[in-house]
Amino acid sequence: MTSQAADGPEPVTASRRSKLTPEREQQFFDAVLDQIRECGYESVTMEGVALSTRCSKSTLYRQWKTKPQFVVAALRSRRRSRLAGIDTGSLAGDLREAARAAARWSITDTKLLQALGHAVTQDQELARALREALVEPEIAALRDILRRGVERGEIPADHPALDYIPAQMFGVVRARPVVDGTYADENYLVCFVEAAVLPALGLTQERPRPPSAG
DSSP states (O other): HHHHTTTOOOOOOOSOOOOHHHHHHHHHHHHHHHHHHHHOOGGGGHHHHHHHHHHOOHHHHHHEEEEEEEEHHHHHOSSSSTTTTTSSSSSSHHHHHHHHHHHHHHHHHHHHHHHTHHHHHHHHHHHHHHHHIIHHHHHHHHHHHHOOOHHTTTTTTTTTTTHHHHHHHHHHHHHHHHHHSSSSOOHHHHHHIIIIIHHTTOOOOOOOOOOOOO
């Protein structure tokens, strides 16, 4: 990586990684991901992360020998689904709730994906870590939501739209900044579920009733 050449490791005498608390390690991970979002991957340096976290650059190099290794570790520290645990009792309700949950992290995750766009084409390990952190957990959670809908008898197991719903839900979050120049917020994503996802599954839309005059 070009930025790595300008930000080479300091000589270190420790032969093994220093012991960090999980909290301190997460501070380093948060700092490097924040800087990637704000500055872009190529502009981030180990020195810059060291300054922002008030540590020596050699501390970072003892833990992670290169910037790519550091970023991969930071991404994998986030390998969990924010959609896990959604269970409203109905498929339509689960998909609406998934849309609301996606809105809460759509900006930060989309910025990170955009900032890593070129770098992941040059580094397979980085691309794999990005997919493991930001893509696979959410896709797996959406498939679980759909599977439960099938098990409850809300949609048939051979419904042709089932295979495409995760791509729809995930894709609209990433595509809206490109198409409309703004991020997908809660209202946009819930309306998307109502207008595109539920009809594709053959589910009845539950439109809110207008308030009564009385």
